[in-house]
Amino acid sequence: MKEILLPRARPSRWIEFGFQGLSVLMALLFTTLVLLIAGAPPIEAYRQVLEGAFGSLKRATDILVAWVPLMLATSGLLLTFTAGLWNIGVEGQIMLGAIAATGVMRALQDTSLPPPLILILAMAAGMAGGAAWAGLVGLLKIYGGVHEIFGGLGLNFVATTLILWLIFGPWKRPGIGSMSGTEPFPERLWLPVFPGLRLSPWALLLALLSIALVYVLLRNTYFGLRLKAIGKNIRAAHLLGVPTARYLFLALLGCGAMAGLAGAVQVTAVYHRLIPPISSGYGYLGLLVAMLANYRVSWSIPVAFFFAALNIGSIQLPITLKLDSTLSGVMQGALVLFVLLMQGARARWQPKSAVETGDDA
Amino acid sequence: MKVEMRHIYKSFGPVRALQDVSLTVEAGTIHGLLGENGAGKTTLMKILSGYLRPDRGDIFLDGKPIRFASPAEGLRHGIGMLHQDPMDFPAMSVLDNFMMSHEGEFWLDRRRARRALQELAGQFGFDLDPDARVDRLTVGERQQLELLRLLWRGVQVLILDEPTTGISAPQKVRLFETLRRLAEEGKTIIFVTHKLEEVEELCHRVTVLRQGRLAGEATPPYSPQRLIEMMFGRPIPMPERQPVPPGEPVLEIRDLVVGDHRLRLSRVNLTVRSGEIIGLAGMEGSGQQLFMRACAGLVRPWEGSIRVRGEDLTGKPYHAFLEAGVLFVPANRLEEGLIPGLTLTEHFQLVYPNGRYLIDWEQARAEAQRRIRDFNIRGKPETMVEALSGGNQQRTLLALIRTPAHLLLLEHPTRGLDVESSMWVWRRLKERAQEGTALMVISSDLQELLQYCDRIIVFFSGRISEPMATEELTLDRLGHMIAGRGW
Numbered sequence: 001m002k003e004i005l006l007p008r009a010r011p012s013r014w015i016e017f018g019f020q021g022l023s024v025l026m027a028l029l030f031t032t033l034v035l036l037i038a039g040a041p042p043i044e045a046y047r048q049v050l051e052g053a054f055g056s057l058k059r060a061t062d063i064l065v066a067w068v069p070l071m072l073a074t075s076g077l078l079l080t081f082t083a084g085l086w087n088i089g090v091e092g093q094i095m096l097g098a099i100a101a102t103g104v105m106r107a108l109q110d111t112s113l114p115p116p117l118i119l120i121l122a123m124a125a126g127m128a129g130g131a132a133w134a135g136l137v138g139l140l141k142i143y144g145g146v147h148e149i150f151g152g153l154g155l156n157f158v159a160t161t162l163i164l165w166l167i168f169g170p171w172k173r174p175g176i177g178s179m180s181g182t183e184p185f186p187e188r189l190w191l192p193v194f195p196g197l198r199l200s201p202w203a204l205l206l207a208l209l210s211i212a213l214v215y216v217l218l219r220n221t222y223f224g225l226r227l228k229a230i231g232k233n234i235r236a237a238h239l240l241g242v243p244t245a246r247y248l249f250l251a252l253l254g255c256g257a258m259a260g261l262a263g264a265v266q267v268t269a270v271y272h273r274l275i276p277p278i279s280s281g282y283g284y285l286g287l288l289v290a291m292l293a294n295y296r297v298s299w300s301i302p303v304a305f306f307f308a309a310l311n312i313g314s315i316q317l318p319i320t321l322k323l324d325s326t327l328s329g330v331m332q333g334a335l336v337l338f339v340l341l342m343q344g345a346r347a348r349w350q351p352k353s354a355v356e357t358g359d360d361a
Numbered sequence: 362m363k364v365e366m367r368h369i370y371k372s373f374g375p376v377r378a379l380q381d382v383s384l385t386v387e388a389g390t391i392h393g394l395l396g397e398n399g400a401g402k403t404t405l406m407k408i409l410s411g412y413l414r415p416d417r418g419d420i421f422l423d424g425k426p427i428r429f430a431s432p433a434e435g436l437r438h439g440i441g442m443l444h445q446d447p448m449d450f451p452a453m454s455v456l457d458n459f460m461m462s463h464e465g466e467f468w469l470d471r472r473r474a475r476r477a478l479q480e481l482a483g484q485f486g487f488d489l490d491p492d493a494r495v496d497r498l499t500v501g502e503r504q505q506l507e508l509l510r511l512l513w514r515g516v517q518v519l520i521l522d523e524p525t526t527g528i529s530a531p532q533k534v535r536l537f538e539t540l541r542r543l544a545e546e547g548k549t550i551i552f553v554t555h556k557l558e559e560v561e562e563l564c565h566r567v568t569v570l571r572q573g574r575l576a577g578e579a580t581p582p583y584s585p586q587r588l589i590e591m592m593f594g595r596p597i598p599m600p601e602r603q604p605v606p607p608g609e610p611v612l613e614i615r616d617l618v619v620g621d622h623r624l625r626l627s628r629v630n631l632t633v634r635s636g637e638i639i640g641l642a643g644m645e646g647s648g649q650q651l652f653m654r655a656c657a658g659l660v661r662p663w664e665g666s667i668r669v670r671g672e673d674l675t676g677k678p679y680h681a682f683l684e685a686g687v688l689f690v691p692a693n694r695l696e697e698g699l700i701p702g703l704t705l706t707e708h709f710q711l712v713y714p715n716g717r718y719l720i721d722w723e724q725a726r727a728e729a730q731r732r733i734r735d736f737n738i739r740g741k742p743e744t745m746v747e748a749l750s751g752g753n754q755q756r757t758l759l760a761l762i763r764t765p766a767h768l769l770l771l772e773h774p775t776r777g778l779d780v781e782s783s784m785w786v787w788r789r790l791k792e793r794a795q796e797g798t799a800l801m802v803i804s805s806d807l808q809e810l811l812q813y814c815d816r817i818i819v820f821f822s823g824r825i826s827e828p829m830a831t832e833e834l835t836l837d838r839l840g841h842m843i844a845g846r847g848w
Contacts, residue, residue, distance in 0.1 A: 220722075222714050229711055232702040239697055240711055240761065241683050 019346055023338040030334045031327070040323050048320050049327075053313030061199040065270060066282075066308035068207040069094070069262035073286030074293075074300050075210040076258030081295050082218060083251040084231030089137045089152020090259045091283030092159035093130040097260025099163060100129025101267045102274040105185050106171065115188050123206075123264045130260020131253045133159065138252040142245045148252075163276055171274065181275035191269035200269040210258050215297045217254075227251055259283060285311075288336045307332055362423055362439060362517040362549050363388050364409065369418035371404055378404045379415075379573045386518075386566075391540055391550040393564030395557075397592055397644070397805055397843075399776065400570040402553045403445070406520045409551075410442035411435030422518075436462060441516035445523045445646075447503040451496035458495055459510050481509045485539045500623050501528035501536075508539070518549040525559060526623065526646055526822065537563055555592075555644045557585050557844040589840040593807060608635030609670075611768050611799040612656065612687075617665035619655045624648050624823040629665070631818070631828065633768070638790070638800045639828065640810035643820030643843055649803050650772065652820070656801065657689035657770050658682030670767055686767035692776060692803075694754045698761075701747040705729050705740055705757065712761050736760040737785065752782040759789055769793060769800045775809065787813050807839050821845050 035042040054060050073090055080087035087093075101122040108118045133155060140146040168177040191200045218224040226247050229237040238244045266278050289307055293299035307328075314328035364386040371379040379401045386392040396402050407413040409420065411429030420427055422438060429435045432442070449458050460474045475491050482489050487505045495503060504524060511519060521540075525533050540563065544550050552564060560567050561583050569576040569591040576591040612633040619626050626648050633639055641649040654660040656667065658679040666675045669685045682689075691697035699708065706722075706729040715724055729742035736756045740749050746757060755778060762769065774790065775783035791813065794800055804810050810817055816828040819842045826842065841847040 220720055221718055222710070222716070222720060223718070225707060225710055225720065228707070229700050229703060233696075233700040235697050236700045237711075238679070239689060239691060240700075240708075241680070241763075242711065243680065 015346075019342045020339065023342040024335065026338045026342075027331065027335040030338070031331050034330055035323075035327075038323065040321055045317065045321055045323060045327065048317055049310065049313035051313075052316045053309040058197060059312060061194070061197045063305065063308045063312045064204060065198050065200075066311050067305050068203045068269075069266055069280070069282045070285055070289065070304045070308055071207040071301070072210050072258050072262035072265065073282050074289045074304050075207075075214040075297075076255035077286050077290045078214050078218065078295060078297055078300065079227065079251045079258075080255045081290055082224070082231050083227040083248055084234065085248065085251060086149050087134065087137065087152060087252060087255050088149050088284075088287065089134065089155050090255060090286060091279050091281070092152065092156035093133045093256045093259035094263040094266075094279040094283050095156075095159035095163055096133040096256075097126035097130035097263025098267045098274055098278040099159075099166065099263070100260065101126035101264035102166075102171070102182065105189060105268070106182070109185055109189055118189060119191060119268055122268055123261060126260045126264025126267070127257040128260065130258070130263060131256040134252040134256025134259070135249070137256075138249040142249060160276075163274065163278065167274060167276060179276055181271070181273045184273045185268075189268070190272050191265070193269070198270070200265075203265045203269045206261060206265065210261070211297060211301060214258075218297065223247075223250070259286075285332065288332055292336055292339055363421075364518055364549055364551070365421040365424075366405070366409060367419045367421070369405065369408060369420075370416045371401075371408060371413065372416055377573055379408075382418075382570065382573070382575050384568055386549055386551055388517075388549050389544055389547045390565040391544050391552055391563055393560040393567035394551060394553045394570065395555065395560055395567050395588065395592060396570035396576070397555060399572070399805060400592075401573040402570055403522055405570070406442060406522060406551065406553055409435075409518075410440050410520055412442070433462075433464075436511075436514055436516070437464075439515060439517035440520070441511035441514060441518070442520040443504065443507050443511065443522060443524055445526065447500065447507055449495050449503055449507060451494070453495060454491065455489055455493050455495060455498070455506055456491040458506060459491070459513065462510065462514055477513055478509060481512060485509075485542075486535060499529070499532075500526075501532035504528060504536070505532075512543075516548075518551070519543065520551045520553070522553045523555070523646075524552070525554070525556065555844060557583075557588055557841075557846060560588070561585075585841070585846070586837075589837065589844070592844075593836060593840050607637065608797060608799075611635050611670055612801075613666075613668040614656070615666045615668075617652075617655065617662050617667065619651060619660060619662040619665075621651060621660075624651060626652055626823055626825055629825055633799045633801065635767070635797045635799050636794050637816070638794050638802065638814045640814035640817040640831075641801060641803045641820065642805075642807060642810055642817055642839060645805070647820035647843075648823045648825060649818075649820040652825070653689070653770050653772060653801060653803055656768070657687060659689065686765060687770065688762050688766045688768070689770045690758050690762065690772065690774065692772035694751070694758060695747060698758045699746040699754060702745060704743045704745055705733060705738070706742040708746060708757065708761060712763060732760050736789075751777045755782070755786065759786065762793075766793070766798050769798055771800065772803045773805070774802060775804065775806065783809065807836055807843070811836060811839065819843060821848070824848070 032042045035045055052059065053063060073094060077087060077090055104122040104125040105118065108121065136155060137148050137151045140151040141148050167181055171182045173183050191202055193200045226242050229242055230244050230247055234244055262282060263278060267274060271278065285307060289300055289304045293303045310328040310331055314325045317323040317325050317327055366382070366384045369379050369382045382401065382405055384405065394402050404413065408415045411432045411434050427438060450461065456471065456475055456478060459478050460469060478489070478491055487509065489502060489506055498506070524536060528536070540550050554560060566578065566580050567583070568578050569588065571592060571594065579588065610632050614629055614631045617626065617629040629652065641653065643649045651660060655662050658674065658677060658681065661676055666673060668674065669687055672685055674681055674685060695701055706725050709729050709732055710720060710725050715721060715728065726742045733740060733742065736759060738753050738756045738760065740753055746754060749757065755774065775786050778786065787809070790800060802814065811831055811834060814831055816830055817834060817839065818828050819826040819839065821843065822845070838847065
């Protein structure tokens with residue numbers, strides 16, 4: 001029998017690491033270039049970002065405040081990415097989570113229910129809200145033939161509008177509605193934080209739990225294996241008997257629930273009210289984190305932390321250097337682009353190891 | 362323009378599609394290219410037109426060596442190919458399609474193109490409305506459009522790949538007239554087909570390919586006997602076979618009507634009994650794939666009924682068929698059968714989970730190890746399926762067939778396998794049949810169908826024969842039927 005076992009397409013860890021390092025370097029060079037064009041001293045700007053991120057305990061814990069919702073969104077996205085779905089609607093799912101949580105808080109804040117119960121209900125409502133919004137994307141995809149990118153993008157706009165309508169309409173502050181959001185909740189209904197800090201241990205716990213959950217789901221369960229099969233080859237998965245529509249739907253629901261939880265955390269732990277930019281772009285950022293982490297749970301933890309640090313670190317750039325704080329966005333975007341570029345370059349330069357399949361006859 | 366291809370070699374991964382094939386076509390002639398599926402006809406023509414590059418070998422046009430990097434370059438040198446499936450833009454108008462490959466100008470000159478289209482159509486007696494959308498046209502009309510487009514581009518060498526599949530009889534007559542006229546005008550026509558009578562009717566000369574190699578050439582008057590021998594090889598004496606006792610009916614098909622955009626199978630009746638192996642023979646695209654996918658619940662029939670062990674499954678989803686024990690194994694292993702990026706262990710766990718929610722990877726690996734041994738797969742539990750060779754992928758597919766199965770539907774289970782691997786596959790299939798499973802197998806290897814099947818059904822352009830007992834069939838008879846003769 002003359003059959004050849006072809007080598008597995010797995011490059012050595014070191015090459016992978018080298019390419020990753022090269023892309024970080026290129027992203028840094030690119031950002032430096034942008035800074036030079038903007039007329040700002042690059043070294044000083046980087047120092048300021050570092051200082052802004054790790055200058056004090058409070059700032060360092062602020063990174064975790066940003067890390068929590070980012071990690072929640074990313075955890076959810078790892079489910080949808082595994083199933084081969086581009087759940088760009090995650091942003092709207094965060095918003096709907098925030099809306100649902102705010103709704104429950106507002107309805108129950110004047111009752112005599114114990115605050116922990118109200119908070120738990122608000123979190124649950126947030127998850128349900130996000131899941132419902134993601135479920136809509138799923139229904140549109142499975143029954144309406146609407147690609148999840150378009151469905152999600154459309155629903156993101158609807159969610160933004162919904163928040164504005166609530167803030168200026170039914171939920172407006174006594175007197176006049178303003179962009180500053182709804183009336184803050186009474187302080188007893190704020191998710192407890194570490195003394196003197198903005199970080200809530202409960203929020204941190206939720207983020208850690210979501211990571212653990214997704215890790216186990218993807219690694220040790222049939223649910224995760226089926227999602228992976230669908231993501232890699234939906235046609236073959238169907239023929240092998242995987243109920244593909246149901247699992248696509250479940251992946252979206254799971255992601256929506258985690259994104260909704262992120263929204264609920266922002267409402268109960270950070271802003272204590274509903275504000276128009278409640279999602280803070282953490283959904284879109286989560287997409288970048290997942291991509292940069294190569295869709296791996298373990299890698300996404302430090303990547304999300306790094307992104308959160310950039311966000312926090314650049315907050316004081318406008319004050320100190322008269323630079324816009326969106327510098328962090330430039331860096332994050334450049335990083336993802338260069339990593340993807342490097343992956344493309346690697347695929348091109350490395351000899352093809354997969355079998356080239358030609359059509360027959 | 363005289364076309365010469367010399368000593369062409371082409372491989373796709375481990376599959377050798379063409380080996381040392383040479384072809385010479387004189388200007389002003391219609392040259393037939395004959396062969397069964399997988400013989401390499403289309404690959405050879407794709408190389409000539411610039412779609413594929415040969416691994417080795419030379420191409421000459423009027424004695425000058427050429428090498429194309431793309432079909433556009435081939436077109437610029439005057440070589441145009443009419444593909445088996447129309448390569449057009451269905452959502453656009455006839456006129457826009459007609460103008461599609463026109464090069465050299467930035468602005469669209471619709472008026473001039475319209476005039477050219479009408480003039481050309483008039484010349485050949487084609488009735489094409491320039492403003493109709495292409496998806497409203499019949500396959501034959503789309504082909505006419507494609508032909509005119511290539512002529513407008515000024516092609517000197519015209520390649521037609523199985524052009525008569527899916528077109529009506531009058532359209533075929535018109536097409537043949539057109540080709541004869543073009544040849545008289547000095548154009549070189551290469552006509553790819555598997556139908557003998559078309560070769561007899563049309564071609565000045567014919568080249569036969571078999572399994573990627575040159576099998577021979579012939580000129581009129583053709584001997585059909587000789588051509589069939591060249592296509593399928595010499596008949597090999599059949600081993601003795603013992604008839605199986607007929608079991609309970611597993612699959613009952615009544616008055617089935619099913620179709621797609623080019624074919625329609627009408628009023629098919631068939632009963633398959635437990636333990637029986639039915640072979641479906643026919644050239645690719647003659648309706649056997651459609652029929653099999655209807656039996657698997659993947660294509661919804663238009664009329665008629667499908668019963669499996671007495672249960673009416675007509676119009677039910679694929680899952681209902683799966684639960685009833687109907688299992689389908691597709692031919693394209695990496696597109697439909699297996700999941701690239703997943704390991705062997707993961708594949709086995711998808712089909713035979715050993716728990717409800719949590720996977721015990723330790724146990725899963727041991728189970729995978731056992732199946733790998735049982736099915737003679739050369740790979741490890743953590744090998745990704747795309748890294749396996751074709752034969753090992755096929756054995757993996759067989760290992761993924763659930764038990765118990767009542768009806769097994771297999772598309773080309775031995776395609777691309779060497780003799781030893783094929784025999785191994787058939788041994789396993791025979792075992793399943795002896796255990797009482799009914800089997801239906803599509804294959805283009807007639808020899809193997811005759812050797813292993815109890816009954817054979819022949820498909821030809823959507824026509825479907827009665828099931829014929831293999832004892833009463835010969836390779837010769839089967840070859841004739843597949844090529845559309847002796848029905």
